[in-house]
Amino acid sequence: MIAPALTRGYEVVIGLETHAQLSTQSKIFSGASTAFGAAPNTQACAVDLALPGTLPVMNRGAVERAIRFGLAVQAKVAPLSIFARKNYFYPDLPKGYQISQYEIPVVQGGRIEFVLAGQPRAVRLTRAHLEEDAGKSLHEDYHGQTGIDLNRAGTPLLEIVSEPDMRSSAEAVEYAKALHALVVWLGICDGNMQEGSFRCDANVSVRKPGEALGTRREIKNLNSFRFLQQAIDFEVRWQIDRVEDGLAIEQATVLFNPDTGETRAMRSKEDAHDYRYFPDPDLPPLVIAPRWVAEVQAAMPELPAAMAGRLQRDDGLSPDDAALMTQSLPFARYYEAVRDGCVGHGVGPGRAVGAKLAANWLMGEVSKRLNAEGRSIETASLAPATLAALIRRVADATVSNSGARQVFELLWSGGHGDVDAVIAEQGLKQMNDSSALLAIVDEVIAANAKSVEEFRAGKDKAFNALVGQVMKASKGKANPAQAGELLRQRLGSAG
Ligand code: ADP
Numbered sequence: 001m002i003a004p005a006l007t008r009g010y011e012v013v014i015g016l017e018t019h020a021q022l023s024t025q026s027k028i029f030s031g032a033s034t035a036f037g038a039a040p041n042t043q044a045c046a047v048d049l050a051l052p053g054t055l056p057v058m059n060r061g062a063v064e065r066a067i068r069f070g071l072a073v074q075a076k077v078a079p080l081s082i083f084a085r086k087n088y089f090y091p092d093l094p095k096g097y098q099i100s101q102y103e104i105p106v107v108q109g110g111r112i113e114f115v116l117a118g119q120p121r122a123v124r125l126t127r128a129h130l131e132e133d134a135g136k137s138l139h140e141d142y143h144g145q146t147g148i149d150l151n152r153a154g155t156p157l158l159e160i161v162s163e164p165d166m167r168s169s170a171e172a173v174e175y176a177k178a179l180h181a182l183v184v185w186l187g188i189c190d191g192n193m194q195e196g197s198f199r200c201d202a203n204v205s206v207r208k209p210g211e212a213l214g215t216r217r218e219i220k221n222l223n224s225f226r227f228l229q230q231a232i233d234f235e236v237r238w239q240i241d242r243v244e245d246g247l248a249i250e251q252a253t254v255l256f257n258p259d260t261g262e263t264r265a266m267r268s269k270e271d272a273h274d275y276r277y278f279p280d281p282d283l284p285p286l287v288i289a290p291r292w293v294a295e296v297q298a299a300m301p302e303l304p305a306a307m308a309g310r311l312q313r314d315d316g317l318s319p320d321d322a323a324l325m326t327q328s329l330p331f332a333r334y335y336e337a338v339r340d341g342c343v344g345h346g347v348g349p350g351r352a353v354g355a356k357l358a359a360n361w362l363m364g365e366v367s368k369r370l371n372a373e374g375r376s377i378e379t380a381s382l383a384p385a386t387l388a389a390l391i392r393r394v395a396d397a398t399v400s401n402s403g404a405r406q407v408f409e410l411l412w413s414g415g416h417g418d419v420d421a422v423i424a425e426q427g428l429k430q431m432n433d434s435s436a437l438l439a440i441v442d443e444v445i446a447a448n449a450k451s452v453e454e455f456r457a458g459k460d461k462a463f464n465a466l467v468g469q470v471m472k473a474s475k476g477k478a479n480p481a482q483a484g485e486l487l488r489q490r491l492g493s494a495g
């Protein structure tokens with residue numbers, strides 16, 4: 001057992017409740033659209049408006065997504081679960097209750113696995129339950145009035161509750177990232193955090209090692225990983241200061257202010273009994289037959305952890321490379337397509353060489369461009385087959401690595417698909433004519449007496465500098481290996 005990391009002698013304890021918006025077309029209990037960004041109240045039907053006499057009808061697609069999640073986290077998918085009314089008054093909740101699940105949720109137990117500082121970690125899940133979202137209050141600055149938008153009312157959510165297993169903000173962030181990657185990979189949530197499709201409540205307490213759990217405060221609605229980290233760090237400092245001052249922590253719901261980086265109590269925390277939960281008489285128990293679970297299992301995509309294992313086994317990738325290649329399903333598919341265009345197509349020897357080259361290009365040039373442009377691989381116009389064609393041209397020495405990077409830039413931004421045409425247009429075809437290269441080598445030797453001297457004195461660095469000069473003089477067209485060979489010949493050294 002590893003000793004817990006302590007903060008000023010205290011152990012930090014964190015449990016997360018995450019709301020993942022399920023990617024169904026229509027709402028959880030009505031046929032209204034869930035599309036984001038419509039004009040206020042244009043996507044709220046009679047059920048969402050809670051008009052008297054309306055009845056909820058369960059959306060099969062939402063249940064199917066919950067089953068998919070349960071299977072992916074190795075949880076129990078309950079054969080029978082119950083919808084309950086969570087009663088409270090708020091202007092954006094016209095029914096006066098939220099339909100949720102309470103005593104018997106659809107997903108029970110399970111675990112999320114991830115890597116923290118190079119070490120494998122698993123956080124246990126308590127449960128995941130289906131529920132509806134509430135509407136939204138829009139406070140106007142100018143008139144001082146508040147409007148209610150019920151478009152979001154009835155949007156399907158899966159609330160995923162972890163055990164209090166996390167011991168630092170860094171661990172909470174890695175857990176949340178792994179959970180986010182998983183729900184997006186499974187295709188059950190679009191993962192758009194700005195639009196609120198994935199948001200976390202962080203329950204935080206502190207204690208001296210060995211003591212019982214401390215009283216927690218719950219930070220609501222964190223919709224970025226950075227806010228999650230900042231909010232927990234602030235909260236931990238605040239709680240430890242308070243305990244050190246001899247004051248008690250009171251259970252509370254708090255809000256994080258991104259502008260100040262501080263958390264502030266919003267209300268003293270309700271207990272479950274304040275909500276007067278009871279089974280919703282409008283909805284029958286949710287019954288999931290084993291056959292349905294088996295069908296969902298059969299249609300499951302390969303999961304990221306399994307795929308990362310396969311890429312290590314079959315392609316010889318390192319654990320880190322494999323984890324990067326499986327950061328999202330489209331990224332993994334892109335990698336596999338580039339690899340397939342390399343392996344067995346003259347990039348070798350062996351499968352691992354082509355696989356590693358494909359991975360290197362994805363981690364290098366491709367990721368650099370995606371990060372700079374703030375987008376994901378689905379939107380890239382460069383086809384994987386084109387990137388593979390470029391890698392093949394490096395492998396057969398048609399173009400140098402630096403030349404290939406220039407070609408890549410043009411292919412990436414121009415949407416141009418013909419690698420050989422771009423190499424020719426840009427004059428980047430490597431010199432395979434040794435007499436022309438020899439002339440350049442002689443020029444470089446004549447112009448760099450100092451480096452030549454240093455090289456003769458045994459300095460490797462000086463040799464690299466000379467190769468660099470040849471590459472420069474040839475405008476990147478020389479083959480560096482060939483240039484090195486000619487340099488050594490000319491300098492009359494066996495190296
Ligand atoms: P609710 O917030 O709805 O009352 P629970 O009591 O089930 O629900 O707890 C919600 C979350 O709080 C869970 O993720 C759980 O792991 C976490 N939690 C419970 N006790 C503590 C504690 N002492 N410190 C930190 N987190 C806790």
Ligand code: MG
Nearest residue numbers: 017201203218
């Ligand atoms: Mg809670």
